[in-house]
Amino acid sequence: MLIVLNKTGDSPEEFGRRIGLSGMTIRRWLRKPEDGRIPRVYLPAIRETCLALVAEGRLDPALPEVQSLLFSVASSAGYMAALRNLGLGESFTQGRPVSRDQILSGLLQIGSQLPKQTDVEVRSSEVSAFKKLGEEWSSRITTLWNIVRSRKRDLPDKFIAYGALFYLLTPVDFIPDNIPFFGLIDDFAILGLAASYYTRKSAEIPGRR
Template sequence: MLRLLDATGCSPEELGKMIGVSGMTLRRWLRKDAMVVPSVYVAAIRDTCYRLIAENRLDPGLPVVREILADAPSNEYQAAVQNLGLSKGFEVGEKVSQDRILGCLSQIGSSVEKQKKVKKDSKKVSSFKGLGEEWSERITLLWKVVRSKSLSSPDKLVAYGALFYLLTPIDFIPDHIPFFGMLDDFWVLGIASAYYAKKLEP
């Protein structure tokens, strides 16, 4: 806990509030020689890490962060890695090129079942437009790609993959964390949109 506190730069009061304990409780944990955090707070500590990573206040490559996320009982991060088509050995904090992300989205979008789900849940996909103008622009562009009669089926795979990724509940930062759980969906949509904006340039 001391290493996490040092890594975040937060005060015990600030970090304690995020986890759901008082600053005094956190200070008491820090004073114990062989500190063992009560198991009831493990999930809250993990979610706090995800939140701070999303706010760019915590480096996901730090050893203490890797330990906390690797020990997550729900293993959401590794589930997200597999969902995106990245290798099982992919590490928290590892940099991934945009080309690799596009390749993974294309692989996801090549599944006929996933294409059907995107079409079936079109209302749910479109509901994300309400999150803001940039969300709306990105989703609108990807829908245009999917519905285009001038683009070939292989040209549409990245769009299908990105829209399916938006629907899936398992991703890099769990969606149940208010606001922050949606940031990586926005990032994936941005990569796919930029790809098509370039591709569709006259």
């Protein structure tokens, strides 16, 4: 609770209004010992408020304390929060069949953001750890890493690879099922789709690596 308030800058009164409680109640909770428990009846409202704050861009979804609140929560606010986390626009297709090209377009949107690219680079060891899941996992991840680190490709040509690798690092429980395709497909399939995109592209342009 204290971390949420510090990160958003909300006063106890402002946060209390969001969840339907008085500022005095919030202040009383903040005075509890670290292991003091907030009554469970208020947790849904607190989760919903955190989702709304993430969707507004006022709360970092990567914070462990925030993720512990958001996991397994599905709602309209959850949809917006997940879009914010992935870096997709609010107009991303909702409730409709999604084609391969639309999926690649979504990965491109994710990978075009410098913070997402930086996250992939900084957490390269976490990405590489997924190679232990099997030979095909290793092959797909290696293909995408080779794209990211290639000196023969310009940055825009690497966006889909960055997007797929960032998706791999995104907690799956944070992506509601009502985000078409992204909420239902697993990391392995996303990696395969992105890797096959580059494989086909390289075949079209001989000598391209």
